[in-house]
């Protein structure tokens with residue numbers, strides 16, 4: 001049940017007289033305004049000069065599209081004058097120090113799903129808010145459990161803002177008549193188990209055996225271990241997969257794989273996986289590397305990658321058991337046993 005509260009009203013309720021909460025509320029409100037501007041750019045596409053053209057490479061060597069750069073600029077401009085000590089972005093190699101005395105800092109993925117920009121597919125923006133530690137250099141080396149808030153915006157048919165302030169997950173939908181976000185789903189809970197998984201199947205041969213075994217069991221459907229058929233989705237924008245999982249459950253996997261540069265998967269810990277993990281857990285879901293709870297990992301580098309499995313709690317736990325089950329090895333994996341993929 002929702003009461004159509006605006007995001008601003010919800011943030012004011014959360015903040016009250018507390019100065020730290022007020023700082024968080026002001027940053028989320030500014031981020032929401034920036035997201036509305038990015039949504040407008042995304043929605044106007046080529047008419048706004050957005051073509052998905054590659055303009056360079058980001059710090060990690062990924063192709064940097066025009067909307068990546070514009071979104072980063074919009075977010076940075078929105079943080080000016082706010083109580084933000086440090087700003088980390090996927091699009092910048094170093095951390096920006098804004099107001100070193102400020103109590104909070106932010107990490108952003110300005111545009112998640114860049115490869116979808118020129119195909120008119122859903123993309124989004126991700127935000128993590130953390131307390132600024134005494135040593136500002138350690139700001140983005142904190143585990144995900146230190147986060148004060150996490151938020152992502154999905155630029156899809158609806159522009160939706162998903163927010164946790166540490167006490168559940170709420171969904172706000174952009175009211176295009178008023179230009180403000182309104183509460184449309186309160187205290188969202190992810191269904192514990194849904195027969196749907198999201199993974200890029202083209203990488204199957206590169207995955208670790210436990211992931212292959214987990215997915216092969218799903219693919220075996222009603223004839224296999226699971227005794228039920230499964231559905232698959234892969235959009236290429238984690239924000240879209242996350243919104244679907246919050247809506248109807250399921251599991252998203254971007255595991256480590258054997259390709260060069262993918263030994264720790266593709267997603268970045270600080271500004272993608274940590275905020276998503278916070279939201280998943282706050283919605284009674286789970287987030288893991290497959291071996292460990294993702295929220296407990298302390299980053300060692302700003303652009304560090306991490307394997308990410310998130311979604312319905314029971315599904316994530318089942319995947320984790322694959323890593324500890326001694327029987328999960330190539331010769332026992334269903335697909336290998338049928339096809340003898342390990343022919344000598």
Ligand code: AFP
Pocket residue numbers: 062111112113114115116200236237238239254266267
């Ligand atoms: P980009 O922002 O570089 O397009 O990456 C998006 C993403 O990090 C995540 O949102 C997708 O789930 C994943 O990459 C898609 O990766 P593949 O293109 O390897 O399937």
